[in-house]
Amino acid sequence: MxxxxxxxxxxxxxxxxxxxxxxxxxxxxxxxxxxxxxxxxxxxxxxxxxxxxxxDFDPVYTPLPGMGHLNNLLMLFSVYLFGAGKVPGVARHYLRHPMLTGVVVWAVAHLLVNGDLASVVLFGWLGVWALVSMLLINMQERWKRPLRGRLRADGIVLAVAVVLYGVIAMIHIWLGHNPFLGTYG
Missing domain, CATH: 1.10.287 (Helix Hairpins)
Incomplete structure (x- = not known):
């Protein structure tokens, strides 16, 4: 570790x-x-x-049954947020830190289905890092809200996010961690 x-x-x-x-x-x-x-x-x-x-796998807590579904939904949303800040869509108009928010969502999603020490340290640390980064940026820079973009741009980001989510899921399966098998009881 x-x-x-x-x-x-x-x-x-x-x-x-x-x-x-x-x-x-x-x-x-x-x-x-x-x-x-x-x-x-x-x-x-x-x-x-x-x-x-x-x-090593050192259990800290047992994830609740059924969290796999919520994890997968949150992960799709997280992947969407990673791209939403890069296009002139609607989401970028409302969210100051879409990518960092995506990291927080990613961390929470993984903590819902992984209760071992290494997962708590990894996902917890990166989630806290993203929150602290948002605070540091907010303290140092004023935000000029971007003009509201077109919903079409967000739709394109969502389509790309679905494809990337599939690729990420395949990589997880290849690494031996099928995201569609855990905590669905």
Whole structure:
């Protein structure tokens, strides 16, 4: 689990670097700064995945029966939110942080169906990171609400989200964690 925690720390540091050390981040320059965050983020994801897969199963709580259905619905919504902030649709007009909100929804969805220690640490940490990131951004930047876009753009994002959700589900199945089999009792 130490490898996973190292990945979580690396993810957190690389993502809050701009908020906590804006002068240093600015001195790096736009492209080198983004490249550094990208490289550190990819390394963090690899460490999180490897660490999570190697972690022992230490139960913390037993997920409630039937949560698999809610998990799958929340995951589709989470994938939708990841894309909603990038297109001029209706959702972007109402949500200041659609991608970070998607991370929170993703974390909650996974905590509904995974009650082991590694899951609580991984999904709980990333959910809290997303909430703290929202707070830091809100404290440092004013939000200028984007113009309300077209519902058609949100429909396209939803269609792409359904396809991506299918790909994510297939990857989970390939890794041995079928999202359609858990806690449906």
């Amino acid at each position: 130490q490898i996973m925690i190292l990945g979580l720390v690396l993810w957190t540091v690389s993502h809050v670097f701009k908020r906590l050390a804006p002068g240093l981040r600015a001195r790096l320059g736009e492209v080198p700064g983004k490249l550094l965050v990208t490289v550190l983020s990819l390394a963090a994801v690899v460490l999180m995945v490897v660490g999570f897969r190697r972690a």
